[in-house]
Every structure is written in C-alpha cells, then in structure tokens.
Amino acid sequence: MEHRDAELKKELDATLHARRDLGEEYDSALVDSFLEKVEQRVDGAVDRRVRRQLAEQQMVVARGARSPQSPDSWGERFGFGMVSLILAIPLSAIGAVNAGIPGLLITWVGIVGVNAVHAWHGFPRFLRREKDSDWEE
Numbered sequence: 001m002e003h004r005d006a007e008l009k010k011e012l013d014a015t016l017h018a019r020r021d022l023g024e025e026y027d028s029a030l031v032d033s034f035l036e037k038v039e040q041r042v043d044g045a046v047d048r049r050v051r052r053q054l055a056e057q058q059m060v061v062a063r064g065a066r067s068p069q070s071p072d073s074w075g076e077r078f079g080f081g082m083v084s085l086i087l088a089i090p091l092s093a094i095g096a097v098n099a100g101i102p103g104l105l106i107t108w109v110g111i112v113g114v115n116a117v118h119a120w121h122g123f124p125r126f127l128r129r130e131k132d133s134d135w136e137e
Contacts, residue, residue, distance in 0.1 A: 005086075011037050012090060031094050038087065077119070084115055 015034045019027060088111050095107035 008038065008041060027097065031098075034090065035094075038090070042083075080118055081115060084111055087111075 011034060015030050019030050022030070088108070091107050091111070092104055095103035097103075099106070
C-alpha cells in the first residue's frame with residue numbers, strides 16, 4: 001500500500017511540476033491525466049476487493065454454509081474515510097482552481113455526500129435482528 005501511495009504522490013508531484021513548466025493553458029489536460037491515473041488506481045483496488053469477496057462467497061457456498069454476510073468492519077469504514085480525505089486534496093485543488101470558492105464548496109459537498117451515503121449504507125445492519133439459528137422463523 002505504501003508503494004502505491006508513493007507512486008501516486010510521485011504522479012501528483014510530476015503533474016504539478018509539468019504545470020509549472022507548461023503553464024496554465026495545459027491545466028485541464030494535466031488534471032485529466034492525473035485523475036485518469038487516480039481512477040485507474042481506485043478501479044484496480046475495487047476490482048481486487050470484489051474478486052476477493054466473490055472468492056470468499058464461493059468458498060462459503062461450496063462448503064454448504066449459509067450465504068455469507070457482508071462484513072462491514074471498522075477498518076473498512078476507516079479506510080474508506082482515509083481514501084476520501086486523501087482524494088479530497090487534489091479534488092479540492094481542482095475545484096478551487098477551476099471554479100473558485102463555489103467549486104471548492106461543491107467538491108466538499110460531494111465528498112461529504114459520498115461519505116454520508118457510505119455510512120448510511122452500513123447503518124441498517126445494526127438495526128436488524130439476526131436469527132440465532134436456521135430453525136427460527
């Protein structure tokens with residue numbers, strides 16, 4: 001993970017250096033290029049997580065157990081929050097550079113909204129009463 005973070009930081013540094021060298025007229029292209037790399041990184045992480053969860057579910061089903069419950073651990077929520085804060089830095093810069101204060105506000109409304117939806121999605125699990133055994137109805 002640290003290797004990937006260092007790689008992304010190098011990409012951001014290179015993008016900022018290129019902006020200084022090329023000037024403001026290339027801002028859009030540089031931002032698009034950097035966001036494409038971030039998107040590829042996020043897509044790769046999501047793909048790995050989905051493949052791992054599918055493999056785990058297939059193992060549980062193959063063993064004849066009940067269907068697995070989706071784990072919503074504290075670590076997953078913490079990780080999601082950290083990733084959103086890390087991505088908030090370049091997104092805030094992009095919003096502020098391109099649209100000023102309104103762009104920055106819209107960016108943060110989006111970040112808060114995504115985190116709120118993620119938190120709300122996990123909340124109903126705590127309200128459900130899980131059956132103690134398969135015999136209860």
